[in-house]
Amino acid sequence: MNYQTKKSSLFLKKISRATTTFTQIWQVRNLWVLLVGAFLMACDDPEEIGTELFGQDIGLAYTDTLTVEASTIQLDSMQTSGIPSVFVGSMSHPVFGDYTAKTFFQPTNIDTIKIDTAGTNAYKASLVESVDSLALYLVFRRVAGDTTKAQTFKLYRVKSSATPTVSKVYNTGDALPEYDPTPLATVTRNPLKPIRNANSTSEDTSKYSYVKIPLPMALAREIFAKRNLSSANAVVYDKFKDVIKGFVLVSETSQNSALSYFSVAQSMMDLSYHYTYTYRKTTGVDTTVSVNKTTSFYLSNGTAATGEQNVRWTNVTVNRKGALANIKKAADALKSSDAGGYVYMDNISGLALKLKFPTLLSLKNNKNIAINKAELVLEPDQPLSGFSRITNLVAIQENGANRPLRNTSTNGFVYANSETQIASYATKANSYTFNVTSALQNILSGRATSNGWILTPTWIGLASSTATSVSVLSSSRIVSVEPVQAVFNAKNIKLKIYYTHISK
Numbered sequence: 001m002n003y004q005t006k007k008s009s010l011f012l013k014k015i016s017r018a019t020t021t022f023t024q025i026w027q028v029r030n031l032w033v034l035l036v037g038a039f040l041m042a043c044d045d046p047e048e049i050g051t052e053l054f055g056q057d058i059g060l061a062y063t064d065t066l067t068v069e070a071s072t073i074q075l076d077s078m079q080t081s082g083i084p085s086v087f088v089g090s091m092s093h094p095v096f097g098d099y100t101a102k103t104f105f106q107p108t109n110i111d112t113i114k115i116d117t118a119g120t121n122a123y124k125a126s127l128v129e130s131v132d133s134l135a136l137y138l139v140f141r142r143v144a145g146d147t148t149k150a151q152t153f154k155l156y157r158v159k160s161s162a163t164p165t166v167s168k169v170y171n172t173g174d175a176l177p178e179y180d181p182t183p184l185a186t187v188t189r190n191p192l193k194p195i196r197n198a199n200s201t202s203e204d205t206s207k208y209s210y211v212k213i214p215l216p217m218a219l220a221r222e223i224f225a226k227r228n229l230s231s232a233n234a235v236v237y238d239k240f241k242d243v244i245k246g247f248v249l250v251s252e253t254s255q256n257s258a259l260s261y262f263s264v265a266q267s268m269m270d271l272s273y274h275y276t277y278t279y280r281k282t283t284g285v286d287t288t289v290s291v292n293k294t295t296s297f298y299l300s301n302g303t304a305a306t307g308e309q310n311v312r313w314t315n316v317t318v319n320r321k322g323a324l325a326n327i328k329k330a331a332d333a334l335k336s337s338d339a340g341g342y343v344y345m346d347n348i349s350g351l352a353l354k355l356k357f358p359t360l361l362s363l364k365n366n367k368n369i370a371i372n373k374a375e376l377v378l379e380p381d382q383p384l385s386g387f388s389r390i391t392n393l394v395a396i397q398e399n400g401a402n403r404p405l406r407n408t409s410t411n412g413f414v415y416a417n418s419e420t421q422i423a424s425y426a427t428k429a430n431s432y433t434f435n436v437t438s439a440l441q442n443i444l445s446g447r448a449t450s451n452g453w454i455l456t457p458t459w460i461g462l463a464s465s466t467a468t469s470v471s472v473l474s475s476s477r478i479v480s481v482e483p484v485q486a487v488f489n490a491k492n493i494k495l496k497i498y499y500t501h502i503s504k
Contacts, residue, residue: 061372063498067359068376069335070343070490073402075350075456076330081170081313084141085261085482086299088153088249088314091145092256095384096346096485097320101259104158104176105312106246107136107269107297126278131271132292134220136185136247139266140194140208144387144483145258150190152252154183155213158245170313172350179248185213192258208263215269223271240297246311259348259483264312269297318349327351331402336490343493345390345486347457353488354402356452357495360443368502371441376434378423378455379492387485393423393432395439395453404454416453417442440497457484 086103093099136155158164162177193209200207226243251260272294279287299310320327323339333354336343344351355376363369376395383389395416397405405414415421418439423432442448 061498061500063496064363066357066363066495066497068490068493068495069356069358069452070488070493071333071335071354071402072324072327072339072343072345072351073333073354073454074327074330075352076403077169078172078316078348078350079169080172080316081168081311084264086249086264086312086314087259087261088251089145089151089259090251090253090256091259093384093387095321095324095487096344096349096351097318097324098256099259099316099318099348101314101316102176102248102250103312103314104164104246104248105264105299106164106241106310107244107299108240108310109295109297126280127275128277129273129275131217131220131224131273133272134215134217134223134269135272136213136215136269137210137267138213138249138262139210141261141263141266142388142483143192143194143258143260145256147192147194147258149192149253149257150188151192151257151260152186152188153211153213154250154252155185155215156180156183156248156250157219158248160245162245164246164311166311170311172314172316172348174313174315176248176313176315177246184219184247185215187211187213192260194260208266210267211260211262220271224273241310261482264300267299271295271297316348320349324351333402341490343488343490345455345457345488347390347482347484352454352456354398354452354454355493357440357443358451360440360451360495363497363499364444365501369444370500370502371437371444372498372500374435374437374440374495374497374499376423376436377494377496378432378488379430380425380432381487381489383485384487387483389425390457390484390486391425393434393455393457395421395423395434395436395455397448398450398452398454400450405450417448436495457486 086105087101088103090098090100138153156179158177158179162179164177189211195207196209197207223244226240272292274290274292276288276290279289281287299312323334324344326332326338327334334343343353345353378393380390395418397414397416399405407414416434416436416439419435419437420433423434425432439448439453443451
């Protein structure tokens with residue numbers, strides 16, 4: 001409900017009568033600001049009204065908390081290629097539903113598969129090389145769900161006819177490459193135990209455990225046979241991927257347990273081998289030398305510049321529950337009033353918030369209006385078991401059809417044109433706060449194309465961050481498919497506006 005302080009109204013009217021013409025008020029800018037500011041500092045709580053808000057020279061100062069119309073929407077794509085994790089497993093969530101994930105990835109080498117026999121040229125006649133083992137090490141990055149239950153991991157080799165490519169963006173709904181029906185290896189962990197040291201803050205093996213999957217010796221020998229080729233025929237990057245197209249990893253369990261996220265940067269496949277040679281002495285007993293070596297193949301090799309990137313993505317299916325079961329396809333929307341008063345964010349399945357402000361334009365009341373300050377404040381419920389708190393939210397312009405507005409030239413998202421594009425979670429206040437002063441002024445002036453925004457978690461970096469401004473990098477890969485979520489009671493989403501009417 002709009003209000004104005006009676007004392008303030010009388011005071012301003014007296015000053016208004018002392019002004020000869022309304023249009024000449026700009027000539028007494030400093031007088032207005034000093035008098036009004038001094039009066040309000042003496043009579044009102046500055047935290048409620050805010051002495052910094054009165055940047056306009058004329059008119060009456062108002063404050064209002066506007067109606068926010070909140071809905072949960074389904075984003076049209078959730079990219080899983082190029083993100084820091086591959087993940088597998090199944091998990092049942094009481095609100096968001098049942099998740100199942102399986103993943104595809106490619107290991108490659110950073111150098112030729114040339115066995116290190118340096119310094120043995122003189123003994124080549126007696127040199128014997130042997131492969132010992134091949135194993136995949138998948139390092140946990142995080143986990144969502146019940147880690148006390150057993151999980152059985154099965155690794156499959158992708159068929160030679162598969163054609164995954166780095167030029168394509170893969171999403172959660174994209175089918176994985178065709179793979180052999182018989183698994184290369186099977187490993188069961190009971191219980192899962194993903195954490196090695198819970199007190200460690202490091203995102204590597206000092207904190208997280210790993211799953212070791214021993215691979216068949218036949219595959220080890222196949223790879224080992226590609227060694228010692230000339231540099232022109234070096235089996236590296238794409239040439240290695242022609243030999244080993246990649247693997248599909250599936251986690252099977254009789255009960256819904258957990259989603260296991262594995263670090264692309266930390267995980268690897270190790271080929272262990274040894275060689276021996278005999279040092280023949282002119283006198284005395286000959287000496288046989290044995291050397292053990294390991295060659296590593298990584299999941300994250302390559303650069304965008306060379307195109308020698310490893311392809312990887314995760315396929316995810318979700319069986320939603322309750323009111324969320326009404327969201328079935330991209331751009332579907334579920335109003336908070338149809339979901340018990342709640343709206344939801346979910347990074348795995350791509351649920352985001354759509355916010356509209358149906359009463360915003362009524363503020364004008366046939367007058368010019370200046371927004372002195374506006375804040376969008378969201379207070380989340382506590383995270384549900386198995387999910388983490390969202391660290392940052394980003395505001396994107398909406399295209400009028402429940403989809404993010406995109407730049408026609410770059411396909412990147414068009415962010416809210418305001419002082420704050422990213423809002424970080426404030427622990428003490430239990431809230432995310434956007435400064436949307438400029439954005440609302442653009443809506444009121446007709447410069448904005450839509451009266452509302454889409455809010456979603458973000459994993460991209462900040463382009464700039466100061467005390468008054470936070471902006472984001474232009475990117476179409478905005479959502480990281482990580483187990484983070486947020487539940488909001490729509491009553492706890494508020495748009496607070498401080499504004500001034502200016503006579504025409």
